């Protein structure tokens with residue numbers, strides 16, 4: 001039997017975690033042979049709800065779960081963790097402007113970055129789900145100077161999966177036949193779902209689908225899919241977000257072979273994106289590392305969309321610059 005690994009999950013009493021925790025505990029993220037210790041973080045008012053979630057985890061009697069820690073102290077939650085999934089964040093309250101939301105979350109992710117820096121394993125892999133995910137990730141990363149910036153990633157896998165599903169429906173093919181898609185930029189309504197290098201059964205999607213549908217239906221629908229779910233369900237995406245978080249970590253740990261996935265990662269200046277931003281790129285993973293797919297041709301339409309979402313990320317970064325140590 002392998003040694004247990006430690007997995008921290010924040011916002012553990014929230015709705016995404018209610019799907020996520022049980023799937024991780026049953027081995028769907030790290031494998032059926034990987035024992036784990038769950039380290040769950042919540043804020044004080046949600047600790048009672050978290051105790052109920054822990055009771056349910058206990059009642060599943062999962063073979064792989066060796067211990068569960070439930071705490072409202074980030075230092076305890078991140079102690080020696082190998083994986084940190086930062087799901088919890090402050091939702092927008094009544095009268096809150098976008099700037100107030102950024103500010104409230106900036107403080108949370110700055111504190112969590114510092115706690116990760118001092119407590120987590122030096123090899124920790126961090127995934128930020130809580131919104132605004134890219135900028136929260138940037139703040140955590142900048143507050144963790146002893147960790148490699150490549151250890152911090154933000155989730156755009158749900159957007160990627162949404163794009164894949166929409167295309168497969170449009171072309172009446174199975175989702176597994178759609179490949180080469182990418183989400184560029186911010187996990188927000190400026191994100192750019194790009195099909196220029198995508199294909200189905202060896203045929204380029206750009207040759208199969210007219211550009212007008214892509215521009216007027218596909219791109220806005222992927223960008224607004226979160227809102228579409230809220231209006232139908234009365235609640236934001238939860239099970240699909242948990243699924244995407246699991247797939248993101250699984251790809252990073254186990255590799256993607258030749259499959260392209262979308263990940264919000266530390267920009268090295270590829271495709272002219274400002275270095276240091278957490279920007280979603282097409283990536284592949286191998287040996288526990290991600291790499292940005294290089295050398296894709298970018299047409300002028302794509303470049304315009306990529307610039308627009310980059311500009312939004314720069315604006316978000318500048319709004320929280322006081323919480324970004326050099």
Ligand code: NAX
Pocket residue numbers: 010011012013014015016017041042043046087088089090091108128129130131132133155156157158159187226236237238241
């Ligand atoms: P919920 O409001 O159900 O749960 C969030 C939980 O986080 C709450 O239990 C809350 O008490 C906790 N929390 C708040 N501040 C915390 C802190 N400082 N430390 C620890 N826990 C804290 O939200 P849920 O539906 O689970 O969504 C969680 C986050 O995911 C939201 O920010 C949401 O916007 C974001 N999403 C991101 C997605 C992505 O693709 N990146 C998609 C799904 C989702 O919208």
